[in-house]
Amino acid sequence: MRMSKLLFKTLREVPAEAELPSHQLLLRAGLVTPLAAGLYCFTPLGWRVFRRIENIIREEMDRSGAQEVHLPALSPIELWEQSGRSVTMGQTLFRLADRKERGFALGPTHEEVVSFLASRHIQSYRDLPVTVYQIQTKFRDEPRPRGGLIRLREFTMKDAYSFDAGWEALDTSYQLAFDAYIRIFERAGVPVIPVAADSGAIGGKDSQEFVFLTPNGEDEILLCPGCGYAANAEKAEFRRPDAVAAEAAPLERVSTPGQKTIADLAAFLGIEARQTAKAVFYRADGKPVMAIVRGDLDVNEVKLKNALKATALEVMEEAHVRAAGLVAGSAGPVGLQGVKTVADPSVVEAANLVAGANEADVHLRNVNHGRDWTAELVAEIALARAGDACARCGAVLEARRGMEMGHVFKLGTMYSEAMGVQYLDEQGERKPAVMGCYGIGVDRLIAACIEANNDANGITWPAEVAPYDVHVVALNLDQEAVATALAGLEAELGAVGLSVLVDDRPDSAGIKFKDADLLGIPVRLTVSPRSLEKGGFEIRNRRTGETDVVGAAEVVGRVRGVLGIG
RNA sequence: CGGGGUGUAGCUCAGCCUGGCAGAGCGCUACGUUCGGGACGUAGAGGCCACAGGUUCAAAUCCUGUCACCCCGACCA
Structure with missing residues (x-):
């Protein structure tokens, strides 16, 4: 392919919309063009x-x-109703109707x-x-x-x-x-x-x-x-950090004016977060659920959803919180009615936790599972985080x-x-x-x-993925010696099945080299009066920057060497 | 859907606060010079200032609404 004929356009500047290196390079190298959000040409x-x-x-x-x-992208909506995914996929499913108003979906999978x-x-x-x-x-x-x-x-x-x-x-x-x-x-x-x-x-x-x-x-x-x-x-999976061990002490009320978060509460009472119980409210398929984990942990919503076998799980909205009689900031499982409770083992095993009393500005001390309340469901619903211990070997997990x-x-x-x-x-x-x-x-x-293959100058394609095997830069193509050498080179590379992109544009050498780096084809060959004078073509490895001059006889072998194909 | 940001030439952006001729660089076209790492000169083309309404003698600029795009979150068999 000759670049003078190729539909392409490189950009010197990074379009404002792109943040990821891959996104920027895709646009700068002119590989894709956005049509609308999430749609690219x-x-x-x-x-x-x-x-x-x-x-x-x-x-x-x-x-x-x-x-x-090959399966159709378009499929009757009945198929999705049959599997139940018309409901579970919700808004993600693109739906449309044909001229007879029969329902269809564009397949998401x-x-x-x-x-x-x-x-x-x-x-x-x-x-x-x-x-x-x-x-x-x-x-x-x-x-x-x-x-x-x-x-x-x-x-x-x-x-x-x-x-x-x-x-x-x-x-x-x-x-x-x-x-x-x-x-x-x-x-x-x-x-x-x-x-x-x-x-x-x-x-x-x-x-x-x-x-x-x-x-x-x-x-x-x-x-x-x-x-x-x-x-x-x-x-x-992870090992929960140890709870503070203690004998169960008598339950007592404690006034906690304005203490809504675990951090506030712990500081106010002079205790550690792991000595509290954290209650988070959800709606699972429309029904109210209280998830309880130890105060130093967070709820893993995916695990919670699975434990509940729910198809839809959402954080409870303000209105529903009030309707369920829950007191945000002072909610707890003790004496709770009409809300399903799901507890993480970390709460079940811990003694004397501080939990909400379901009364504004009041918490309970020395709450013990089994004595003061019993969870309807006990399941691992806590989120693993960096720093937690590996469930298998106990080493510290990294994120x-x-x-x-x-x-x-x-x-x-x-x-x-x-x-x-x-x-x-x-x-x-x-x-x-x-x-x-x-x-x-x-x-x-x-x-x-x-994302995995780029440097400051552009893309550095792996040989198997690059748009062409070889990028030939022709300089001073108006000189007959160059044109002749180029024709011979193209024929020779083509004869062994290598795909070749030839920069035959009448632009300056600098522009061509910059574009070659940006496009990132693994091998660059330069044909110019200077290279011919030195005895052939300049060969350059895009990744390493290694440059050499090769004669017409060795060029195919050297190119294959850089491409790693023998 | 919640929070934040941006919409002005193909791209990057200035102009908006304080209303009064539509701007720059890059890119594009023509000619000339240059010719191995994004050259230079001269002359050009290119705009519904996102859209709609309002205020005003006058709106890119002020007000209201809508839309689009980007980022964070929620969501993502």
């Missing part, structure tokens, strides 16, 4: 990168034995549709196992699209679904997908770590996210330097930020039951297929790739 260069990422994914999925399919497909093709255990995948556009009406290609409203996902006869067989399919993912991220030049993730209230067993660790990530990850345990903060690049998930039979994906086993018994699902965000992977 890909330019020819950007699309080439997209296609190369797609191909890596396709190759590795195929290698793992998965079969590519494809469990329902793939289940439909599977139900038409799977009848016997002999048809299993099978894994299908597609690389498809997804639509999600996200409350807040952000970060360039990180969170979009229309995006491309590689989504795969496995169907097995039984959980044990699923383990094998899951492992195959897991291994494919490791290879994909490796080839795409994005370092990831697998971390334990929440699998939601719908059941399911294991769930792991592949996380790219970066300070710009939106997920909080907890890592154990001792045993290597890694988990999403929502999922992370890191990360971007979720992929997710593998043992789904189970939820969708196969709802959508009727059944098979007959050896005994002739009808059973729901056990499903797994496996997703990778393609657009997001491009952003992460840039």
